[in-house]
Amino acid sequence: MKTLLMYEPGHVELTDLPTPEPAASEVLIKIVASGICTNDVRDYLGDCNYSYPRIGGHEFAGVIERIGSAVDPKRFRPGQSVVKYIIEDCKVCHYCRTGHENICEEHPRSKIFHATDGISGYCGFAEYVLAQADDIMVFEHERSFAKMAMTEPVACCINSIEQTNVKFGQDVVVIGGGTMGLLHVMLLVRRGARVIVSEPQPARRELARKFGAAAAFDPTACDAVARVRELTDGRGADAVYNTAAHPAVAAQAVKMCAPCGTCVMFSSIHPREDVPIDASALHSFQITVTGAVSPTISAYYEAVQVIDKGIIDPSPLIDSTFKPTEFDQAIARAQEPDSYKVILAFGDEEARS
Ligand SMILES: [Zn+2]
Ligand SMILES: [Zn+2]
Known part of the structure; x- marks a missing residue:
């Protein structure tokens, strides 16, 4: 063979x-x-x-x-x-x-x-x-x-979404509009969520909207955390799926969460690097930070x-x-x-x- x-x-x-x-x-x-x-x-x-x-x-x-x-x-x-x-x-x-x-x-x-x-x-x-x-x-x-x-890629995204308990009508953010980010979008739209996508490439934002995302913004052209709050009546997202591999984005992803929200680190950060997180905010607002792999x-x-x-x-x-x-x-x-x-x-x- x-x-x-x-x-x-x-x-x-x-x-x-x-x-x-x-x-x-x-x-x-x-x-x-x-x-x-x-x-x-x-x-x-x-x-x-x-x-x-x-x-x-x-x-x-x-x-x-x-x-x-x-x-x-x-x-x-x-x-x-x-x-x-x-x-x-x-x-x-x-x-x-x-x-x-x-x-x-x-x-x-x-x-x-x-x-x-x-x-x-x-x-x-x-x-x-x-x-x-x-x-x-x-x-x-x-x-x-x-x-x-x-x-296999779809299954990875299903495993990621299953780390959260998304309910109908909730606001979710997908960071990154590559293959894995856009598979998240397709699945979350079917799951009944209002999906917001953070992605620098215009063509990818366009595709995200085509797949049913309610909004897609360029994180390099605005304050991404503030933009998510604007789009969610000031609360932040009930779930955030981070498919980008940058430490700075991972820290932002946690900040995008609404009280009682969940942030999933879908992507590995390569090479490994610690990410600063406001532990007190996790405490005060009961935010969950988790991950998803295979x-x-x-x-x-x-x-x-x-x-x-x-x-x-x-x-x-x-x-x-x-x-x-x-x-x-x-x-x-x-x-x-x-x-x-x-x-x-x-x-x-x-x-x-
Ligand atoms: Zn793979
Ligand atoms: Zn075993």
Whole structure:
């Protein structure tokens, strides 16, 4: 099978590797579409401490090619369109046992990050990938694999929104109008919130309004915190989702919260830096500051549902599609500040039976 093997950061070659055979409990997925994540870009730039060689790509969708001998054929069959839950959850640690498998203790120790002998990675930049059958979720209706490949990013945003208890009619702020910010907008509009977006690029503000945001402003042209108060009868936002990676923006995000509001740090701050927070204001106004990382299994399942049933349509956020032979162009496009989700097409869209 063709794989985009990263020999070291910045050096990726389309390499032929043997197609893996599914073990009894596994399925073999033929990948059709695979999205490039910010994390893949950081990996490519040498900004991660993974082991190499490595195969990146964790936002993939494809078709079941073969199932292992112990997989229930009533549930999983060759030809089904599927995505894989990508966290290597051990199912037995404290976090797995308490419904937080996205924080599983074993995941960071898995060969996704460090393979002592062999290849590390999520392995979605390849023609085929193996998955445990119980990590597979099936699409019944959706036909576009690029859209199905948006499951993981959508699931991350669902997990973020589920850290808050948004009620109908509440005011929420999304900071950043990139792919993740705009997915937040789509989901929060469906959730019945009045959505305000803070984003410097005019085209992105325009798209946010198109997706149903009530207001979108340029934080470089005003006092962003004051602007949020103006738009919310002086109270601030009931929930703030910070998808920007700057320490100064994180501090502002907390200040945008209304009393009893919640601020979610969705983005990592890279490199890490402490952010000053007025702890006394958190006390006086009962403000919650929290974070959101990878999705839980239930958030992943919800993402499959919202895409499969057409409740949200992430296709306007699909930026461009490249062949695996065009990886260099694809990763370059993914680094451009005006890009959305860049897709690598490993199979043709007609692969579904
Ligand atoms: Zn991702
Ligand atoms: Zn675990």
